[in-house]
Amino acid sequence: MRRVQWGPIAREEAALLLRARSARWLFGLLIFVCVAGGYLYPVVGPEPHTTARFSSFLIGWLTTLVPLIGLLIGYNAICSDRASGSLLLTLSMPYSRRDLVAGKLFGRMGLFAATIVGGLLAAGVLVVYPYGELVVSPFLGFAALTVGFGLLYTALGVAISMAVSTKQRATVLAFGVFFLFVLVWDVLEMAVTFALVRVGFIDGELPGIVAFLFAAEPGSVYGRLIAGFVDPAGSVSGTWYLNEWTALVLFCLWIVCPLGLAFWRFSECDL
Amino acid sequence: MSWRTVGAKDVRDAGRSKTIWLVVGVLGLIFASVIGLDLWTESHLFTDFTDFVNTVVSILGFLVPLIALLLGYKSILHERVSGSLVLSLSFPHSRRDLVLGTFVGRAIVLLVPVLATLVLVGAVGAVLYAPTGSELLGFIWLVVLTALFGLGFLAVAIGLSMSSANERRVTLGAFGAYLVLVSFWGTLVTAGVQFVYRFREGALVPLPDWAFLLSLLQPAEAFNRLFRLGFDTTRGQRYVAAEAPWFVEWWMALLVLGIWIVVPLVAGWYRFDRADL
Numbered sequence: 001m002r003r004v005q006w007g008p009i010a011r012e013e014a015a016l017l018l019r020a021r022s023a024r025w026l027f028g029l030l031i032f033v034c035v036a037g038g039y040l041y042p043v044v045g046p047e048p049h050t051t052a053r054f055s056s057f058l059i060g061w062l063t064t065l066v067p068l069i070g071l072l073i074g075y076n077a078i079c080s081d082r083a084s085g086s087l088l089l090t091l092s093m094p095y096s097r098r099d100l101v102a103g104k105l106f107g108r109m110g111l112f113a114a115t116i117v118g119g120l121l122a123a124g125v126l127v128v129y130p131y132g133e134l135v136v137s138p139f140l141g142f143a144a145l146t147v148g149f150g151l152l153y154t155a156l157g158v159a160i161s162m163a164v165s166t167k168q169r170a171t172v173l174a175f176g177v178f179f180l181f182v183l184v185w186d187v188l189e190m191a192v193t194f195a196l197v198r199v200g201f202i203d204g205e206l207p208g209i210v211a212f213l214f215a216a217e218p219g220s221v222y223g224r225l226i227a228g229f230v231d232p233a234g235s236v237s238g239t240w241y242l243n244e245w246t247a248l249v250l251f252c253l254w255i256v257c258p259l260g261l262a263f264w265r266f267s268e269c270d271l
Numbered sequence: 272m273s274w275r276t277v278g279a280k281d282v283r284d285a286g287r288s289k290t291i292w293l294v295v296g297v298l299g300l301i302f303a304s305v306i307g308l309d310l311w312t313e314s315h316l317f318t319d320f321t322d323f324v325n326t327v328v329s330i331l332g333f334l335v336p337l338i339a340l341l342l343g344y345k346s347i348l349h350e351r352v353s354g355s356l357v358l359s360l361s362f363p364h365s366r367r368d369l370v371l372g373t374f375v376g377r378a379i380v381l382l383v384p385v386l387a388t389l390v391l392v393g394a395v396g397a398v399l400y401a402p403t404g405s406e407l408l409g410f411i412w413l414v415v416l417t418a419l420f421g422l423g424f425l426a427v428a429i430g431l432s433m434s435s436a437n438e439r440r441v442t443l444g445a446f447g448a449y450l451v452l453v454s455f456w457g458t459l460v461t462a463g464v465q466f467v468y469r470f471r472e473g474a475l476v477p478l479p480d481w482a483f484l485l486s487l488l489q490p491a492e493a494f495n496r497l498f499r500l501g502f503d504t505t506r507g508q509r510y511v512a513a514e515a516p517w518f519v520e521w522w523m524a525l526l527v528l529g530i531w532i533v534v535p536l537v538a539g540w541y542r543f544d545r546a547d548l
Contacts, residue, residue: 043469130468130479 005095009103014111017073026069027111031119033061038123042131052138054127056231062146063219066116067153067182073112074157075174077104078266080167088271097267101162105259109154113147120146138230145230149222152255156218159262165269181217189214212241218254221247273364277372278379285342285380294338295384301330302392306399320402321502324410327392328498328506331417332491335385336424336453342381343428344445346373347543351436357548370540374429381421386414409501416501420494423531427452430539436546456489480516483509487519490531496524 017023037058042049045057078101081087090100120143128134160173192210196202206214215224227234228244236244285291305326309316317323347370350356359369393410396402402410431444451459461475464482468474486492487510495507500521510519 039469126467 006099006103006106009090009095009100010107010110013077013104013107017108017111023073023111026072027115030065030069030115031122033065034058034116034119034123035126037061038126041127049127049132050135051124051127051132052135052142053231053233054123054132055138055142055226056234058123059223059226062149063222064182066146066150067178067219069112070150070153071157071160071174071178073108074105074154074159075161075170076167077108077158078161079164079170082165082271083167091271098263101158101263101266105155105158108158109151112150112154116147116150117143138232142226142230145222145225148251148255149218152218152222152251155255155259159258162262162266182219185214185217185219208239208241215242216250218251221250221254225251273362274368274372274375277359277364277369278376279372281346281373281376282379285346285377288342291338291342291380292384294334294341295388298330298334298338298385299388299391301334302327302388305330306392306395310399317400320396320400320406321504323396323400324393324406324413324502325504325506327389327396328413328494331389331420332494333453335417335421336449336490338385339381339421339424340428340445340449342377343425344432344441346377346429347432348436348438348441351548352438360548366544370429370433370536370543374425374536377425377429378422381425382418385421386418389414389417406502412501413498416494416497419528419532420490423490423528424452426532427535430535430537433539433543435542436548452490456492457486460485477514478509480518483515483519484523487524488527490528493524493527493531497521497528 038054041054041057045054078087081090087100091097095103120139124134124139156177157174160177161170164170164173189206192214193202193204193206196206197204205211215221224236224242224244224247228236228247236242236247240246305316308314317326347356350359356369360366364372393414397407397410427448428445431441431448434444435441460482463485464479465474487496492507496510496519497507498504499507499511507524509515510524
């Protein structure tokens with residue numbers, strides 16, 4: 001078994017990311033959103049105030065911000081090095097392509113995960129004191145799922161970065177994914193439902209396979225996981241392909257598959 | 272260990288400053304006018320010695336910090352900016368000797384006139400308002416407390432003076448330290464409690480336990496808490512009320528004053544020790 005060598009690359013990546021002003025702003029924004037959410041939750045959120053129910057309060061903001069940050073810190077990881085040629089230089093040292101990708105992903109992700117955990121911890125303190133109640137294990141689950149959600153989008157960004165050869169294409173693809181999944185996905189679902197109802201194909205409910213496809217979007221999967229496993233007040237559909245266990249499988253697939261496919265392509269290609 | 276030399280020089284230097292003597296003069300003048308007015312108008316402002324000492328303490332509470340900060344905030348900085356610090360360090364003094372000597376020297380310049388004035392005022396008060404034995408003991412305790420209180424602000428000033436070579440920043444810092452530590456601390460604590468309690472009504476009554484500790488962290492409040500040991504007054508009454516937590520006892524107040532002496536000096540030293548002069 002070969003020694004795992006991605007440590008130095010990961011440290012280098014984390015240091016580079018911390019030096020970038022835009023990344024610092026994004027991380028600061030995330031912490032601010034978490035803290036502001038924790039502060040406002042006892043004021044505007046419904047009773048009773050617990051750290052478990054807090055997850056549903058924060059999720060609307062997280063499903064927008066976490067994908068944005070994940071994609072932005074991920075899409076640039078490989079392709080800009082590839083364009084500038086420093087990728088070849090790194091690979092001339094005793095690192096495999098796998099070390100390189102793992103280092104890039106974990107270095108960036110580590111910083112992101114630390115930010116998420118820090119922000120949620122501060123938010124949790126504000127929720128618990130003075131009005132709320134601490135419910136430990138759902139809150140830990142919430143933090144773990146949110147870190148997983150961050151990992152999902154960072155992995156998606158790195159996958160995009162591996163799959164294309166220029167920074168321009170990666171930018172277009174990353175923003176395309178963000179636009180499609182985060183901004184217009186709900187609108188698209190409503191439009192499709194509306195059109196199908198108008199032509200008389202269905203009466204209100206989408207057919208199973210289409211509903212599954214629309215529900216397979218990462219943000220919606222994350223929302224179902226929170227509703228199913230974390231928030232005691234949340235509810236998920238009883239249909240098997242829309243319940244939280246299927247969502248868990250989809251969540252893992254979203255983390256592994258894009259990265260795996262892109263890595264397969266990247267490992268075969270001529271730099 | 273040549274800090275004695277530095278300290279002796281510092282006493283002579285700082286003793287020449289006119290501002291300090293002016294402010295100390297103002298301190299004496301205020302005391303004199305308070306007593307004088309009371310005697311002249313025969314209005315009997317003070318019912319007893321405790322009442323008189325209470326008024327003395329209010330005057331000390333805003334003037335001693337002012338004197339200490341004015342005395343200390345340029346101590347290291349001025350030498351650093353003018354270059355005489357480098358010259359001093361070319362003698363066999365270490366930076367530690369310089370800082371220690373400066374602190375001791377300024378402490379002498381601060382405490383000798385202030386405490387002398389205080390003792391004089393106390394003697395006059397004792398003649399006029401007939402103290403009991405325990406009140407006299409309390410007054411001795413007050414002299415010790417005033418020394419600790421003054422040393423705390425002197426430490427803040429010297430810490431600031433060590434922290435930077437930027438004159439404007441240190442001046443603003445000393446000004447800000449006075450405003451925060453003397454004027455606005457209580458307001459800030461109240462605002463903080465209301466912020467954490469989301470501005471709901473009833474957040475301030477009863478005050479949460481940690482807010483008692485935060486307000487005791489103000490030097491003047493720690494002073495008041497300790498002052499209660501010597502005199503039966505309304506000062507620091509909130510800390511002995513029924514809803515006050517156990518950790519705002521007198522030992523905590525003593526610890527707070529100790530912290531105000533040690534922490535600013537250590538923090539300033541941390542930056543000064545690493546600074547390129």
